[in-house]
Amino acid sequence: xxxxxxxxxxxxxxxxxxxxxxxxxxxxxxxxxxxxxxxxxxxxxxxxxxxxxxxxxxxxxxxxxxxxxxxxxxxxxxxxxxxxxxxxxxxxxxxxxxxxxxxxxxxxxxxxxxxxxxxxxxxxxxxxxxxxxxxxxxxxxxxxxxxxxxxxxxxxxxxxxxxxxxxxxxxxxxxxxxxxxxxxxxxxxxxxxxxxxxxxxxxxxxxxxxxxxxxxxxxxxxxxxxxxxxxxxxxxxxxxxxxxxxxxxxxxxxxxxxxxxxxxxxxxxxxxxxxxxxxxxxxxxxxxxxxxxxxxxxxxxxxxxxxxxxxxxxxxxxxxxxxxxxxxxxxxxxxxxxxxxxxxxxxxxxxxxxxxxxxxxxxxxxxxxxxxxxxxxxxxxxxxxxxxxxxxxxxxxxxxxxxxxxxxxxxxxxxxxxxxxxxxxxxxxxxxxxxxxxxxxxxxxxxxxxxxxxxxxxxxxxxxxxxxxxxxxxxxxxxxxxxxxxxxxxxxxxxx
Amino acid sequence: xxxxxxxxxxxxxxxxxxxxxxxxxxxxxxxxxxxxxxxxxxxxxxxxxxxxxxxxxxxxxxxxxxxxxxxxxxxxxxxxxxxxxxxxxxxxxxxxxxxxxxxxxxxxxxxxxxxxxxxxxxxxxxxxxxxxxxxxxxxxxxxxxxxxxxxxxxxxxxxxxxxxxxxxxxxxxxxxxxxxxxxxxxxxxxxxxxxxxxxxxxxxxxxxxxxxxxxxxxxxxxxxxxxxxxxxxxxxxxxxxxxxxxxxxxxxxxxxxxxxxxxxxxxxxxxxxxxxxxxxxxxxxxxxxxxxxxxxxxxxxxxxxxxxxxxxxxxxxxxxxxxxxxxxxxxx
Numbered sequence: 001x002x003x004x005x006x007x008x009x010x011x012x013x014x015x016x017x018x019x020x021x022x023x024x025x026x027x028x029x030x031x032x033x034x035x036x037x038x039x040x041x042x043x044x045x046x047x048x049x050x051x052x053x054x055x056x057x058x059x060x061x062x063x064x065x066x067x068x069x070x071x072x073x074x075x076x077x078x079x080x081x082x083x084x085x086x087x088x089x090x091x092x093x094x095x096x097x098x099x100x101x102x103x104x105x106x107x108x109x110x111x112x113x114x115x116x117x118x119x120x121x122x123x124x125x126x127x128x129x130x131x132x133x134x135x136x137x138x139x140x141x142x143x144x145x146x147x148x149x150x151x152x153x154x155x156x157x158x159x160x161x162x163x164x165x166x167x168x169x170x171x172x173x174x175x176x177x178x179x180x181x182x183x184x185x186x187x188x189x190x191x192x193x194x195x196x197x198x199x200x201x202x203x204x205x206x207x208x209x210x211x212x213x214x215x216x217x218x219x220x221x222x223x224x225x226x227x228x229x230x231x232x233x234x235x236x237x238x239x240x241x242x243x244x245x246x247x248x249x250x251x252x253x254x255x256x257x258x259x260x261x262x263x264x265x266x267x268x269x270x271x272x273x274x275x276x277x278x279x280x281x282x283x284x285x286x287x288x289x290x291x292x293x294x295x296x297x298x299x300x301x302x303x304x305x306x307x308x309x310x311x312x313x314x315x316x317x318x319x320x321x322x323x324x325x326x327x328x329x330x331x332x333x334x335x336x337x338x339x340x341x342x343x344x345x346x347x348x349x350x351x352x353x354x355x356x357x358x359x360x361x362x363x364x365x366x367x368x369x370x371x372x373x374x375x376x377x378x379x380x381x382x383x384x385x386x387x388x389x390x391x392x393x394x395x396x397x398x399x400x401x402x403x404x405x406x407x408x409x410x411x412x413x414x415x416x417x418x419x420x421x422x423x424x425x426x427x428x429x430x431x432x433x434x435x436x437x438x439x440x441x442x443x444x445x446x447x448x449x450x451x452x453x454x455x456x457x458x459x460x461x462x463x464x465x466x467x468x469x470x471x472x473x474x475x476x477x478x479x480x481x482x483x484x485x486x487x488x489x490x491x492x493x494x495x496x
Numbered sequence: 497x498x499x500x501x502x503x504x505x506x507x508x509x510x511x512x513x514x515x516x517x518x519x520x521x522x523x524x525x526x527x528x529x530x531x532x533x534x535x536x537x538x539x540x541x542x543x544x545x546x547x548x549x550x551x552x553x554x555x556x557x558x559x560x561x562x563x564x565x566x567x568x569x570x571x572x573x574x575x576x577x578x579x580x581x582x583x584x585x586x587x588x589x590x591x592x593x594x595x596x597x598x599x600x601x602x603x604x605x606x607x608x609x610x611x612x613x614x615x616x617x618x619x620x621x622x623x624x625x626x627x628x629x630x631x632x633x634x635x636x637x638x639x640x641x642x643x644x645x646x647x648x649x650x651x652x653x654x655x656x657x658x659x660x661x662x663x664x665x666x667x668x669x670x671x672x673x674x675x676x677x678x679x680x681x682x683x684x685x686x687x688x689x690x691x692x693x694x695x696x697x698x699x700x701x702x703x704x705x706x707x708x709x710x711x712x713x714x715x716x717x718x719x720x721x722x723x724x725x726x727x728x729x730x731x732x733x734x735x736x737x738x739x740x741x742x743x744x745x746x747x748x749x750x751x752x753x754x755x756x757x758x759x760x761x762x763x764x765x766x767x768x769x770x771x772x773x774x775x776x777x778x779x780x781x782x783x784x785x786x787x788x789x790x791x792x793x794x795x796x797x798x799x800x801x802x803x804x805x806x807x808x809x810x811x812x813x814x815x816x817x818x819x820x821x822x823x824x825x826x827x828x
Contacts (some may be wrong), residue, residue, distance in 0.1 A: 072677075074677035076678075082676075090666055091819075093666075100659070101663060102679060104661070105659060108659070
């Protein structure tokens with residue numbers, strides 16, 4: 001389907017989120033939409049998918065006909081389906097019911113026929129989706145697959161994907177891209193929204209770059225990464241060379257520890273982590289990295305083995321004992337577990353300082369907040385509530401809240417969903433901590449990030465943990481294979 | 497005690513659970529749609545009084561039941577309007593309504609105190625009522641008890657087997673996802689809250705026109721039933737079949753309290769009368785204890801076989817509430 005966006009404007013109050021965007025997407029194209037957080041990509045896609053309506057002078061033309069899209073249901077009738085970043089499905093329900101929900105028809109649905117349809121579609125795209133399994137038992141990647149075949153089954157001719165590679169493994173990404181590349185053959189149009197350069201470069205036929213609500217321009221292959229970065233940020237940015245860290249005394253030593261929860265078991269892990277070192281945890285989501293992190297932070301008790309922090313035995317001790325020993329944990333869910341929605345930055349800094357006495361010294365808190373906001377480059381005021389900040393600024397705020405001095409920093413997806421500028425900034429701050437003698441353990445689903453910033457890597461696969469792998473001796477390919485469960489005997493046999 | 501008296505007693509348990517069944521099913525529908533109707537305790541009292549008053553004045557029992565449903569629906573409409581349209585706290589509004597409706601029923605009901613009015617009588621179903629044991633238990637009840645049996649099945653089938661039921665599950669779970677699939681979330685929430693309210697309103701007359709015929713004001717012994725029904729809804733994991741089981745369990749405990757009184761003469765009678773309430777709370781605790789993190793941690797350190805057994809048991813009992821319960825839906 002041919003999609004033409006003509007002079008799309010959208011105001012939210014005073015904010016001009018889309019400024020006169022003109023974009024023409026011919027049938028059978030994979031169109032990339034690139035831009036940093038807040039560039040207006042999501043707004044544009046929400047307009048096209050009927051979630052919100054553009055200002056009145058804007059025009060959407062499908063196959064030469066001007067249309068008005070009033071709701072997402074309207075959009076799907078026009079053949080536009082959107083895969084949201086956080087899949088809009090129903091976790092406690094079965095795959096089959098997710099498919100069925102909202103379909104018109106009689107009182108009692110024909111479950112058998114739908115199950116057949118799902119199996120057929122899944123086969124066509126080489127997905128393994130059991131119609132009877134529950135959605136909350138699926139990985140993010142599988143939930144995306146479910147949404148994709150559901151949208152196609154509903155008759156989508158234009159598929160919009162909003163940041164689909166966030167939170168899925170490298171293997172799942174490969175599969176997703178292979179699927180998407182098949183769609184243009186059937187005259188389908190794919191719109192791929194992302195802030196990841198390598199993703200759009202490897203997938204898209206052409207890429208439109210948005211900055212501050214405006215369409216800066218369009219690029220066609222062969223792509224020039226530097227050009228993209230310039231268009232996205234209006235200036236040059238480089239990652240810099242990988243720098244190995246200087247290491248010191250042993251901070252954390254795990255002696256034969258075993259962990260388990262309802263789903264997963266990890267057995268006999270032995271690692272020693274030194275001051276100044278950065279350890280990356282690679283693996284598909286839910287392979288045991290989360291358990292490992294929670295054990296290191298004292299949030300979860302080990303089933304066996306010993307944990308020592310700077311030579312002191314803390315096995316089975318409470319989280320507070322770990323915290324006292326200089327362990328800080330930044331969970332992936334920033335607003336749910338890391339920060340307190342509703343409280344301002346000042347409130348957060350006051351809480352983190354743990355002042356004595358009953359009454360709050362507001363003035364001191366305010367000046368402390370101003371100080372930290374400046375030194376951590378947070379876009380916000382001392383009175384901004386944390387939920388009003390963007391993801392990148394929330395992450396900066398979390399870093400600014402870390403106590404000092406620290407011996408061990410545990411991070412879950414420290415840069416997930418952030419633009420490249422924030423990523424570089426956050427890692428610079430973290431490396432500073434390493435120089436001051438802290439060790440860092442972090443989880444990331446982005447293998448390039450793991451390779452760029454870690455000194456050693458632990459790969460997780462289904463509860464198996466590899467022995468530490470030196471970063472300069474490995475590659476994306478090798479890590480990707482280990483994450484997918486291949487090549488375990490020689491590398492990691494000890495723990496398997 | 498002969499077998500016959502025990503059977504009649506158990507049949508009485510099924511009948512006395514009927515009002516609680518209606519209340520629990522109504523609340524389940526409402527909460528499945530994402531709206532907590534906390535007014536239940538007041539609604540039951542007000543509809544008991546109102547239903548009785550209408551039946552007494554018109555000498556028509558059916559009108560009495562309809563009046564009860566209308567009262568329930570109207571109270572639910574207030575809950576729906578304040579929470580869905582005005583986006584106010586469902587807990588605060590529901591709580592105030594629970595208190596207001598209760599006091600209103602005592603105030604408006606004073607002329608009907610102790611008056612003898614119409615009441616339902618048991619209907620023996622031919623042939624079926626002669627089946628040994630089952631006949632006494634199930635087929636010599638009054639019409640409202642029969643309806644309560646049917647209502648359990650219908651509600652269960654509606655939620656878990658029909659197309660609209662699937663949408664109902666969805667709007668309590670993730671309204672935005674239902675919205676993109678083309679349904680009008682807020683309209684549906686209104687409809688289910690009002691239908692749920694009407695069912696809750698059926699509970700009142702089921703007391704005052706059947707099992708505890710008449711209106712006795714503050715000594716009716718109905719105050720508190722609504723709160724128990726609320727906890728049974730949770731115990732039932734928002735599933736009509738499990739909720740019905742909870743309601744019968746509660747009625748059984750109440751009956752045992754009465755039956756065991758002469759046996760345990762040393763125990764003050766009040767203890768046995770009140771016992772069902774704390775026992776219900778204890779059950780709730782047991783059912784939901786698996787949700788606590790410390791339980792998971794304790795289990796993780798237990799020997800393999802014990803751990804597996806407990807984990808299985810806890811998971812089977814555990815139920816999680818609709819994710820969007822009490823959360824207003826706004827289109828972006």
